[in-house]
Amino acid sequence: MRYLARSADGTPLLGDDEGFVPLAAAGPSLETIQDALKQAPDGLPAPGDARAQRIPADEISFGLPLSPVKKLWGIGLNYADHAADLDEVRPEEPASFVKPPSTATGPGGPIRLPDEEVTNRVTAEAELGVVMGQTFSHVEEDEFDDVVAGFVPIIDMTSEDILEKNPRFLTRAKSFDTFLVAGPWIAIPDSPAAFLDDVSVQTVVNDEIVAENTLEGMLFKPPELVAFHSQVMTFEPGDVISTGTPGAGVIKPGDAVKAVVKPVGVLESDVK
The missing domain is CATH 3.90.850.10 (Fumarylacetoacetase-like, C-terminal domain)
Structure with missing residues (x-):
């Protein structure tokens, strides 16, 4: 299973059970969480393929995953x-x-x-x-x-x-x-x-x-x-x-x- 999140400073993140990477490092065309949601699940990249090292979830301060909030x-x-x-x-x-x-x-x-x-x-x-x-x-x-x-x-x-x-x-x-x-x-x-x-x-x-x-x-x-x-x-x-x-x-x-x-x-x- 993969996870979409935002850090407390607003950076979109993509993760799995091993940790999170910046969303842009995994999918350069994905600028926002909404962009990634449109491609979920089959079109999402794998966090392990990103040019960034995974950060464990317990080392991240998470923010509201959706912004701007709609309905x-x-x-x-x-x-x-x-x-x-x-x-x-x-x-x-x-x-x-x-x-x-x-x-x-x-x-x-x-x-x-x-x-x-x-x-x-x-x-x-x-x-x-x-x-x-x-x-x-x-x-x-x-x-x-x-x-x-x-x-x-x-x-x-x-x-x-x-x-x-x-x-x-x-x-x-x-x-x-x-x-x-x-x-x-x-x-x-x-x-x-x-x-x-x-x-x-x-x-x-x-x-x-x-x-x-x-x-x-x-x-x-x-x-x-x-x-x-x-x-x-x-x-x-x-x-x-x-x-x-x-x-x-x-x-x-x-x-x-x-x-x-x-x-x-x-x-x-x-x-x-």
Whole structure:
């Protein structure tokens, strides 16, 4: 499996399990992560063929892998167990919403909580993000491999006290700055659809596993989500659908949050 990422200073990177090289050193025609996503997976160069020495992942400070951020779709109540925990009716269609690009931040965050006078109960939710690789609309589920480039760990945030006032406040409850952390990289498997069989998601707060599940627990699997939302709008390389959480944990300043998305990667962020 290969990985696309950006360093904290914005340098696009290409990697594998042995480490990362500058994207331009592996593919001189690839200037941005979006350029590379259009060629994933078959058209991506091999990091080992680059004229640069691999740097191990643990020696790199990673930034937000996508810049500029474009469309960010979120999916609510997509795990049956989580919907039951919230005493919510299982939706018959995906319960989706859009988050503005200003919510997005990279590994480490920090997640900056609003003043308590604005909201005093914010939750963090680990999720699997699906990253688009092509410009497309009106696709079918069996075209998933043709249009999706890879996957990214995500920590999504919700202001639950605002949302409880009125479900129509969902956009505001989801849209505070830093309310979506993504990274540290985009995993690029050979077959995105087959890769989904092995994925599990854990929400971890202060080293305690708050919730975990496999994609078998989803009401709407990623191929269905991509096909469904492609009937609404045109997707472009780098657009993301965050596919919902197995469960959320309340966060406070000083906490540490992880999205453990196996085998994609582990995303961590502090809370301030």
